[in-house]
Amino acid sequence: MGPDQQPAPSPDSGPRLAITSATPGEAGAVVLTVVGSLDFYTAAAFITAVREAFDAGADVVRVDLGGVGFCDSSGLAVLVRAHKAAQRDGRRFTICSPGHVLNRMFALTALDTVLDITTDIASAPNGEANSGS
Numbered sequence: 001m002g003p004d005q006q007p008a009p010s011p012d013s014g015p016r017l018a019i020t021s022a023t024p025g026e027a028g029a030v031v032l033t034v035v036g037s038l039d040f041y042t043a044a045a046f047i048t049a050v051r052e053a054f055d056a057g058a059d060v061v062r063v064d065l066g067g068v069g070f071c072d073s074s075g076l077a078v079l080v081r082a083h084k085a086a087q088r089d090g091r092r093f094t095i096c097s098p099g100h101v102l103n104r105m106f107a108l109t110a111l112d113t114v115l116d117i118t119t120d121i122a123s124a125p126n127g128e129a130n131s132g133s
Contacts, residue, residue, distance in 0.1 A: 017042035018067075019049045024121075028059035031096075031121060035067030038075030046075070050082045050093070059091050064121055066097035071105060083115050096121045 017036040024031055030053040038046055053061045061082075068075075079095065086093035094116040098106065106112040 017045055019046065021049070021053060024062075026060070028057065029062065030056070030058040030060070031062045031064060033064040033067065037070040038065070038068050038078070039070060039072040040074040043074040043078040047078045047081060050078075051085075054086070054089070054091060060094070061086065061092070062094045062096050062121060064096045065102055066099060068099070068102060071102055076105065076109065076111065079115060080111065092116065094118060 017034065017038065019035075020033045022031045022033070023029065032049055032053060034046065036042065050061055050063070063079075063082075065071075083093050096118050097120050098117060103112070103117075106115065106117060
């Protein structure tokens, strides 16, 4: 391993992802605030939280990714899965507040043309189904 490389994170290195849920006062909407790493080790917890929000009756799930410091291909994959599931069910899944690194990943993978992404929670659309494909 070179001097600028770091070892891969271990699944037993403590809590790597925190997800809190809130209802913003808008009927049928849930905001999930995600802090930590969205990766191979935490993807299942993330998709479970999204599924639980939809199962509880949410028509709109906004995911605040402002606190995500790391995202790998597994993280990107669960974002796509959540988007597709919401779209299939006529619901809305919006990614809010992604930082510079996530925005760059979305652009490099062309997911910025597929996913519903907004700069912050306040500007997130509501109601209608996702406009991306």
